[in-house]
Amino acid sequence: MKITADVPSPLTALDRPNSYIGRAVPRPNLARMTQGRAQYVSDVVLPRMAHVTFLRSPYAHARIVKIDKSAAEKARGVVAVVTGTELSEVITPWVGVLSHLKGIKSAPQHAIAVDRACWQGEAVCAVVARTRAEAEDACELIDIEYEELTPVTDPETALAPKTPVIHPELGDNLTFERTLDVGEVDKAFAESDAVVEATFLFGRHTGVTNEPRAIVADWNPGEQRLTVYQGTQAPHMMQNLFAKHLGLEEHQVRVLTKDVGGSFGIKVHTYADEMATVALSKLLKRPVKFVADRIESFVTDIHARDHRVKGKIGVKKDGTITAFEIDDLTGIGPYSVYPRTSGIEANQVVNLVGGPYQCPNYRARARVVFQNKNVMCQYRAVGHPIATGVTEGLVDLAAAKIGIDPAELRRKNLYPDDGYPATAASGLKFEKLSHHASLDKILSMMEYEALCAERDAKRKEGIYRGIGLASFIEVTNPSAAFYGVGGARISSQDGATVRLDATGAIFIHSGVTEQGQGAEAVLAQCVASSFGVPIERVRVVTGDTDNVPYGGGTWASRAAGIGGEAAWQAGKALRQNVLAAAASILQAQPEGLDIVNGIVVDKGTTRERITLDEVARICYFRPDTLPPGFQAELMATRHYVPRAWPFAFTNGIQASYLEVDTDTGFVKLLKHWCVEDCGTVINPQLVDEQIRGGIVQGLGGALFEHCLYDERGQMLNGNMADYLVPMAVEMPDIEIGHVVTPTADSELGAKGAGEAGTAGAPAAVMNAINDALRPLGAKPLTAMPFTPGVILRAIGKV
Amino acid sequence: MNAFCDISLTVNGERVNERVEARKSLVDFLREDLTLTGSHVGCEHGVCGACTVRVDGEIVRGCLMLAVQCDGASVETIEGVSDSGEIADLQEAFQQRNALQCGFCTPGMLLTAQALLRNGSVPSREDIREHISGNYCRCTGYHAIVDAVTAVAQARAGGRK
Numbered sequence: 001m002k003i004t005a006d007v008p009s010p011l012t013a014l015d016r017p018n019s020y021i022g023r024a025v026p027r028p029n030l031a032r033m034t035q036g037r038a039q040y041v042s043d044v045v046l047p048r049m050a051h052v053t054f055l056r057s058p059y060a061h062a063r064i065v066k067i068d069k070s071a072a073e074k075a076r077g078v079v080a081v082v083t084g085t086e087l088s089e090v091i092t093p094w095v096g097v098l099s100h101l102k103g104i105k106s107a108p109q110h111a112i113a114v115d116r117a118c119w120q121g122e123a124v125c126a127v128v129a130r131t132r133a134e135a136e137d138a139c140e141l142i143d144i145e146y147e148e149l150t151p152v153t154d155p156e157t158a159l160a161p162k163t164p165v166i167h168p169e170l171g172d173n174l175t176f177e178r179t180l181d182v183g184e185v186d187k188a189f190a191e192s193d194a195v196v197e198a199t200f201l202f203g204r205h206t207g208v209t210n211e212p213r214a215i216v217a218d219w220n221p222g223e224q225r226l227t228v229y230q231g232t233q234a235p236h237m238m239q240n241l242f243a244k245h246l247g248l249e250e251h252q253v254r255v256l257t258k259d260v261g262g263s264f265g266i267k268v269h270t271y272a273d274e275m276a277t278v279a280l281s282k283l284l285k286r287p288v289k290f291v292a293d294r295i296e297s298f299v300t301d302i303h304a305r306d307h308r309v310k311g312k313i314g315v316k317k318d319g320t321i322t323a324f325e326i327d328d329l330t331g332i333g334p335y336s337v338y339p340r341t342s343g344i345e346a347n348q349v350v351n352l353v354g355g356p357y358q359c360p361n362y363r364a365r366a367r368v369v370f371q372n373k374n375v376m377c378q379y380r381a382v383g384h385p386i387a388t389g390v391t392e393g394l395v396d397l398a399a400a401k402i403g404i405d406p407a408e409l410r411r412k413n414l415y416p417d418d419g420y421p422a423t424a425a426s427g428l429k430f431e432k433l434s435h436h437a438s439l440d441k442i443l444s445m446m447e448y449e450a451l452c453a454e455r456d457a458k459r460k461e462g463i464y465r466g467i468g469l470a471s472f473i474e475v476t477n478p479s480a481a482f483y484g485v486g487g488a489r490i491s492s493q494d495g496a497t498v499r500l501d502a503t504g505a506i507f508i509h510s511g512v513t514e515q516g517q518g519a520e521a522v523l524a525q526c527v528a529s530s531f532g533v534p535i536e537r538v539r540v541v542t543g544d545t546d547n548v549p550y551g552g553g554t555w556a557s558r559a560a561g562i563g564g565e566a567a568w569q570a571g572k573a574l575r576q577n578v579l580a581a582a583a584s585i586l587q588a589q590p591e592g593l594d595i596v597n598g599i600v601v602d603k604g605t606t607r608e609r610i611t612l613d614e615v616a617r618i619c620y621f622r623p624d625t626l627p628p629g630f631q632a633e634l635m636a637t638r639h640y641v642p643r644a645w646p647f648a649f650t651n652g653i654q655a656s657y658l659e660v661d662t663d664t665g666f667v668k669l670l671k672h673w674c675v676e677d678c679g680t681v682i683n684p685q686l687v688d689e690q691i692r693g694g695i696v697q698g699l700g701g702a703l704f705e706h707c708l709y710d711e712r713g714q715m716l717n718g719n720m721a722d723y724l725v726p727m728a729v730e731m732p733d734i735e736i737g738h739v740v741t742p743t744a745d746s747e748l749g750a751k752g753a754g755e756a757g758t759a760g761a762p763a764a765v766m767n768a769i770n771d772a773l774r775p776l777g778a779k780p781l782t783a784m785p786f787t788p789g790v791i792l793r794a795i796g797k798v
Numbered sequence: 799m800n801a802f803c804d805i806s807l808t809v810n811g812e813r814v815n816e817r818v819e820a821r822k823s824l825v826d827f828l829r830e831d832l833t834l835t836g837s838h839v840g841c842e843h844g845v846c847g848a849c850t851v852r853v854d855g856e857i858v859r860g861c862l863m864l865a866v867q868c869d870g871a872s873v874e875t876i877e878g879v880s881d882s883g884e885i886a887d888l889q890e891a892f893q894q895r896n897a898l899q900c901g902f903c904t905p906g907m908l909l910t911a912q913a914l915l916r917n918g919s920v921p922s923r924e925d926i927r928e929h930i931s932g933n934y935c936r937c938t939g940y941h942a943i944v945d946a947v948t949a950v951a952q953a954r955a956g957g958r959k
């Protein structure tokens with residue numbers, strides 16, 4: 001194993017002999033993945049397995065008058081044709097609300113639409129056949145009579161009296177509203193030297209995981225058990241939901257998550273078609289497989305980000321920010337998504353606007369409204385790119401207005417690095433952040449002054465380049481404050497079970513899951529270090545509700561900070577157990593022994609006492625030779641959840657350098673930088689690549705990605721050719737730097753790193769584009785994505 | 799709709815005689831009939847590159863080609879080039895550089911990269927970016943992939959000298 005980079009560990013607790021913390025250990029699963037030997041759910045095949053295809057509503061809003069399925073039922077290969085009404089005999093509907101989001105409301109959602117379809121793409125009938133192709137053929141033979149209803153598509157008019165109410169029983173189209181008024185906002189604006197207002201628009205976009213959603217459900221009536229192979233980020237959550245809505249006990253359901261071809265938050269939700277697949281398996285008593293095709297992905301994978309935010313900032317001549325005010329409006333489709341709700345993103349925007357800056361005056365309103373489009377919910381860096389876009393956009397506009405360098409304005413207002421703990425105006429509590437160290441670091445990485453000079457020189461040649469900065473904070477390691485307090489059965493704690501095998505190697509079973517982030521490598525690093533074995537001797541098991549400790553899975557950047565800490569603690573506990581066994585064999589004191597590199601040694605020296613395989617051999621096969629009354633415990637479990645702080649806030653800053661072609665409107669990204677403080681860096685390579693991948697998703701949002709709908713609620717670009725995502729040639733090289741401020745809430749001190757890239761990139765690009773266009777007198781661009789047409793219009797070329 | 803054809807071809811050097819539906823794509827044939835699941839399906843309309851395989855030495859999109867079109871052809875998939883050792887250095891570089899996260903794009907990406915490097919050239923980072931731009935990677939941000947391909951190109955060139 002070649003370790004490609006090291007970051008010295010900052011904590012003494014981590015200075016164990018042969019520690020892997022801070023080292024770029026390669027992931028254990030890469031060899032099979034590069035050989036085409038991974039197993040994704042889309043690869044799973046079971047005996048007697050049938051395939052389901054869903055006939056989906058062509059209308060955004062329509063009453064289902066009649067379904068004639070007789071021809072389809074006779075088609076070749078067809079096992080069953082099932083309507084929503086028929087399926088509702090097997091599975092109950094659900095409502096996506098949480099009690100801590102006060103007033104949030106939604107309507108019951110069915111696995112397959114009953115009587116009415118509420119978005120284009122909602123499943124209205126299922127065909128199960130021997131092959132997917134046969135199921136698709138039969139779908140074409142189903143005759144459905146619809147009565148088209150008026151669709152509600154524009155969030156701006158969703159609450160108008162003339163607009164139809166999508167769920168009349170709810171009274172109006174308002175899902176959720178939150179307001180906040182802190183400090184003296186009006187007074188602060190009145191006392192400002194300049195007040196800047198802008199309306200920021202964020203396009204609706206979606207995750208586009210390379211592997212579409214996939215599930216194989218296998219109800220076995222013989223053992224009254226349901227086994228589900230699912231590409232999910234939260235196996236235990238899904239186990240609970242399948243059981244609950246199929247009328248089973250949790251122990252009757254096993255969820256297995258093998259390799260997952262991309263998730264990004266898309267695969268942490270409850271999808272009606274996946275619930276339907278599970279119900280169909282129960283109904284038909286055989287395995288049923290559903291793999292979304294790409295069009296289905298576009299019209300049913302959750303969308304995110306569709307926000308209109310009116311923002312306002314006040315600033316004094318000396319650069320002091322006096323107040324922030326926002327009014328956020330977002331449309332979420334016809335249902336709040338279960339069980340995490342579609343109110344979290346807007347809530348997060350209210351929480352995070354103004355986040356990095358010391359400013360006591362803040363007023364916010366967020367309204368979340370229903371509409372007849374695909375559902376919206378949490379996607380990577382929930383709410384962060386919106387909050388950062390608004391905050392950093394306003395900060396740059398203010399800097400331009402009073403004629404101060406944007407870096408300088410940030411330096412003046414960012415929370416001081418020695419001013420923690422601190423409480424933001426929105427109420428967020430920060431344990432310890434490092435905005436100034438991060439700002440200084442990125443300015444030196446990008447050689448800020450030289451870069452500004454280069455930009456200015458190019459301008460004289462008629463080449464329009466811009467520099468954009470974006471500071472941000474990021475919510476990671478969520479405790480029960482995120483979902484648990486709202487009544488959702490989503491575990492915020494996670495566990496790890498560590499076991500010494502009979503040859504002296506280590507097994508670790510963990511509740512967090514692997515979707516490519518490298519969670520399994522991080523778990524192995526933690527246990528190898530705290531227990532004391534070479535990492536090659538650690539085998540990691542995740543993604544199986546029958547065989548791993550109950551936990552939350554991998555989302556909100558919790559795998560390393562929560563799953564890793566549990567693994568670290570479990571490794572320590574097992575070390576104590578094994579040392580007790582070794583001591584009893586050696587007739588020594590456990591305190592005088594340690595485990596280094598897989599060998600029990602005298603503590604503090606490298607004098608070898610006994611190998612682990614010998615300890616295991618004696619304990620497992622010759623316990624008769626151990627002293628009477630001594631029982632070796634060669635397995636240990638530990639759980640962890642942050643307690644002192646509800647979240648580990650991380651911080652960072654990004655910078656974009658780009659060139660705008662004023663003839664074509666194309667933006668060429670020249671270089672991108674990010675400095676992130678995610679606390680203890682367990683594996684520098686994995687952290688850097690998480691950030692890079694996240695940045696590119698953020699760049700996609702800024703420049704390309706947009707789910708386009710017409711006024712009738714039809715998605716216009718539901719394919720990869722028309723929905724643009726970043727390709728290699730459009731992307732810049734990305735330089736990553738770190739500031740390390742460990743959280744004191746855990747021994748490892750690791751915070752999350754998965755959202756940082758996506759959180760800051762769009763704002764950095766927006767500010768860079770506006771910087772580039774400012775000499776042309778263009779009105780600042782604040783509506784993403786910044787396509788060539790948008791840019792040409794801004795500079796008056798079209 | 800139900801026309802079947804008999805085809806015979808070699809897949810990863812093995813002789814294969816199968817009866818396939820005329821409408822079946824090459825990648826579905828490989829994945830479903832031959833259970834070679836290393837080739838992936840991301841879009842089924844020729845955009846993402848996850849289905850990239852080699853037919854008679856050239857990389858193609860397995861979703862845009864029909865299995866019947868491969869009658870008499872030689873098809874190579876990620877499983878074949880892995881077992882032959884042809885791209886062992888690329889695979890090693892991808893692992894060392896963490897040039898994959900979920901790994902779903904990786905088989906197609908590796909075959910595409912190998913097509914670029916096969917003539918022994920040392921392409922620039924821009925050339926590499928251009929060449930792999932038919933292959934989506936949603937996870938990595940591409941930087942690590944470009945690093946890995948660059949490293950292999952240089953090593954291969956160095957190794958020849």
Ligand code: FES
Binds near residue numbers: 839842847848859860
């Ligand atoms: S599956 Fe063939 S290019 Fe996407």
Ligand code: FES
Binds near residue numbers: 261516899935937938
């Ligand atoms: S590694 Fe996930 S798509 Fe490339």
